[in-house]
Amino acid sequence: MANNTNSANKPVDFKKKHSKEEMKQQVITFALMIMFTLVAFGLVLAEVTSFFVIPILIILAIVQVLFQLYYFMHMKNKGHSMVSVMMFGGISIGILTIITFTTIIWW
Amino acid sequence: MSTALAQKRGLGAAIWDYLTTVDHKKIAQLYLVSGGIFFLIGGLEAMLIRIQLMQPNSDFISAGLYNEMITMHGTTMIFLAAMPLIFALMNAVVPLQIGARDVAFPFLNSLGFWLFLAGGLILNCSWFLGGAPDAGWTAYAPLSATSPGHGVDYYVIGLQISGAGTLIGGINFLVTIVNMRAPGMSYMRMPLFTWASFVTSNLILFAFPALTVGLFLLMFDRMFGSAFFDVGLGGNAIIWEHLFWIFGHPEVYILILPVFGAFSDIFSTFSTKRLFGYSAMVFATVLIGFLGFMVWAHHMFTTGLGPVANSIFAVSTMAIAVPTGIKIFNWLFTMWGGKIRMTSAMLWSIAFIPTFTIGGMTGVMLAAAAADYQYHDTYFVVAHFHYVIVGGVVFGFFAALHYWWPKMFGKVLNEKLGKLAFWPFFIGFHLTFFIQHFLGLMGMPRRYWTYQEGQGLDLGNLISTVGAFLMAIGTLIFVYNVIYTAMKEKKVSGDPWDGRTLEWSIPSPPPFYNFKQTPLVRGLDPLWIEKQDGKTGMTPAEPLGDIHMPNGSFLPFLMSLGLFIAGFGFIYQVDHKGWLALVFIGMGITLGSMLTRSLKDDLGYHVHKEELEEGGGNHES
Structure with a gap:
């Protein structure tokens, strides 16, 4: 914010460039996400064996969630380290619980 | 607003002030008083247990009542005494240690307290309304799912409501510590108590x-007739x-x-020294918190x-045991070569080190x-967890209360009486619980109502009860x-x-606004740094200006009252659907307040x- 008050050209240029870069990344991720969705539908429509399709779908879903978090919800930007620590902490504890339940309770 | 409060007030106004307060220092006092009372109730239950076990084949209290005693002793001590006392310390100290004027969510802070109190009162109402929970503080299914009467219902509803309060309180401190530190107070400059509170809030x-x-x-x-724990269905x-233990083990941390952190x-x-191995202490605290989730x-x-x-x-x-060991040694090294003052x-704190170490060793066993x-399920386990919880947490409360009492109330607790309280408690504690290791190894099972004569358990139990009286x-x-x-x-x-x-x-x-001007923090132990530079106080980080403060609110109390009423409705609607009226009234009050x-x-x-300039606004008595 502080650098916006500076009327010199440089910070404005930098900001423009930065936004342009940001826009490019968002468009690319958006395109990739649409492509992933098409691939997912395509695999199911093509009736590939479910043994192969289910893991692929899960991986695609995880990648899409990460894209969403990092590019659209700005977790890749500075000042989000606490957010990611909390999120990944919670996720790892949740996963640990699920692993335990599936391995030693339900088998 | 603030000048209106400054008027002389009657008792009614003082009560109204506490019912509506969102000031973390007053909420700390509320937590302290209610946690203290529940601690005394839990202690009374412990005394009745010990009197029952003083002699073989004793008939002091009936077997059913004994089950209620052990259940309520554990539940009260963990959820209604230790948790609020933790929050009392955190509320009283954390905002001050990070140089904040208030917590991040003052309203939620108050809501957390009233929810805890509502849950605690529901739980204890069970004594007068047909019997307390009797399935042990762990309430293992299927016993808890089939236990007759409403005892376990009170357990479920009471803990659910007070648990919501605890969760709200934890989130509040998380946000406070992340967002409200004074300028210069980086993570690695936070006092250990604040660090520990931060990790605790995460847990x-x-x-x-x-x-x-x-x-x-x-x-x-x-x-409602489901069958999650019913093997037959x-x-x-x-x-x-x-x-329970995915929650329960992190709970003990x-x-x-x-x-x-307080230690x-x-x-x-009191060693007049910088904490030895500060970064190792922080690392150990975080590691204990992390490992706490993989051991349940x-x-x-x-x-x-x-x-x-x-x-x-x-x-x-x-x-x-590794990070805990790091902590023990760092405390010893902090004292080493320091100018030690033997206050209460x-x-x-010093008594805590050997006591907790014994508890840690039996833990590894x-x-x-x-x-x-x-x-398993012998008095060895009982001895172990009392060594870590009483020898750790309760000793810690006494130490921390002596240390921060002047900050909370402006007066130092009498040192002579403080030491006089320490010795019977310390000796009594070891008398009570050390012998229980051996009772356990001899095969005395925990939670049993009584034991037979002539099995070598008589003398040990008598000593244990005598110790309990000393603790009292x-x-x-x-x-x-x-x-x-x-x-x-x-x-x-x-x-x-x-x-x-x-x-x-x-x-x-x-x-009530804590800091007239937010202080500038220049390092670890910020006040000490200023003292070393020959200054008397902190350098302000901002000019004197208007201070924004939150208004008090009666809504947290109302929301909790609503849930308190609805809780009884949920418990008794099993008997007669007419009780659902209470659910609707209670939830109506809560949702309306929301x-x-x-x-x-x-x-x-x-x-x-x-x-601020004329010293006004400072109307605390």
């Missing part, structure tokens, strides 16, 4: 949902144990970590998890899964000390201990610069 955030889920499943099994009773501050202050199944070694799972959980449990706070088949005497002397100090002792300055951290840079008790809160803007008020 609360991640552990309490497991309890919430477990309690909901149990509630549906008992009240395809349920699985072990799920309760897992859910939730209790112990803040007092570890660190106390050792450093060590409570369940004998449920048949299989050798692989048992080994994994045994090793991860033993791993916790220091006395409790219990972690050996094969040996645990022998120790110590506790009563401490209570007397509190009253004596309030009546007789003189007010002291803001910094009676020659302190090192930010809370000692402001008057005691602090004005709606009011959402729709009505409450932007707080400003304490003006002029008032």
Whole structure:
């Protein structure tokens, strides 16, 4: 914010460039996400064996969630380290619980 | 607003002030008083247990009542005494230590307290309304799912409501510590108590949902005819144990970590030395918090998890001894070569080290899964967890209360009485629980109502009961000390201990806005740094200006009252559907209050610069 008050050209240029870069990344991720969705539908429509399709779908879903978090919800930007620590902490504890339940309770 | 409050007030106005307060220092007092009362109730239950076990074949209390006693003793001590006392310390100290004027969510802070109190009262109402919960504090299914009467219903509803309060409180402190540190107070400059509170709040955030889920499943099994834990209908009773301990093990670290932090501050202050190995201490605290989530199944070694799972959980449990050991040695090295002052706070802290170490050693013994088949459900386990919880948490409370009492109330607790309370409690504690290791090894099972004559258990139990009476005497002397100090002792300055951290840079008790000007933090132990530079106080980080403060609110109390009423409705609607009226009335009050809160803007008020300059606004008595 502080650098916006500076009327010199440089910070404005930098900001423009930065936004342009940001826009490019968002468009690319958006395109990739649409492509992933098409691939997912395509695999199911093509009736590939479910043994192969289910893991692929899960991986695609995880990648899409990460894209969403990092590019659209700005977790890749500075000042989000606490957010990611909390999120990944919670996720790892949740996963640990699920692993335990599936391995030693339900088998 | 603030000038209106400054008028002389009657008793009614004072009560109204506490009912509506959102000031973290007053909420700390509320937590302290209610937690203290529940501590005394839990202690009374413990005394009745010990009197029953004093002699073989005793008939002092009936077997059914004994089951209620052990259940309520454990539940009260963990959820209604230790948790609120932790929050009392956190509320009283954390905002001051990070140089904040208030917590991040003052309204939620108050809501957290009232929810806790509502839950605690519901739980204790059960004594007068047909019997307390009697399935043990762990409430294992299927016993808890089938236990007749409404006892366990009270357990479920009471803990659900107070658990919600705890979760809210934890989130509040998380946000406070992340967002409201004074300029220069980086993470690695936070006092250890604040660090420990931060890790504890994380544990609360991640552990309490497991309890919430477990309690909901149990509630549906008992009240709405589901069968999550009913093996006959395809349920699985072990799920309760897992859910309970996924919560329960982090819970014991939730209790112990803040007092570890308090001990660190106390050792450093009274040894007049910087804490030895600060970064290692922080690392150890975080590591204990992290490992706390991967060890819960060590409570369940004998449920048949299989050798692989048992080994994994045994090793991860033993791993916790490493960061704990780091802490023990760092405390010893902090004292080494320091100018030690033997105050009551220091006395409790020093007594804690060997006591807790014994508890830690028996912990490693219990972690050996094969040996645990022998120790399981005997008095060895009882001795172990009382060594870590009483020897750690309760000693810690006494130490921390002696240390921060002047900050909370402006008076130093009488030192003579403080030491007089320490000795009977300390000796009584070891008399009570050391012998229980051997009772356990001789085969005395925990939770049994009585035992037979001539099995070699008589003398040990008698000694244990005598010790319990000594602990009771110590506790009563401490209570007397509190009253004596309030009546007789003189007010002291803001910094009676020659302190090192930010809370000692402001008057005691602090004005309601804490810091007139936010302080500039230049390093670890910020006040000490300024003292070393020959200054008397902190350098301000901002010019004197208007201070924004939140308005008090009656809504948190109303929301909790609503849930309190609805709780009884949920418990009794099993008998007669007419009781559902209470559910509707109670939930109506709660949801109505929430709606009011959402729709009505409450932007707080400003304490003006002029008032601050003339020392006004400071109307704390």
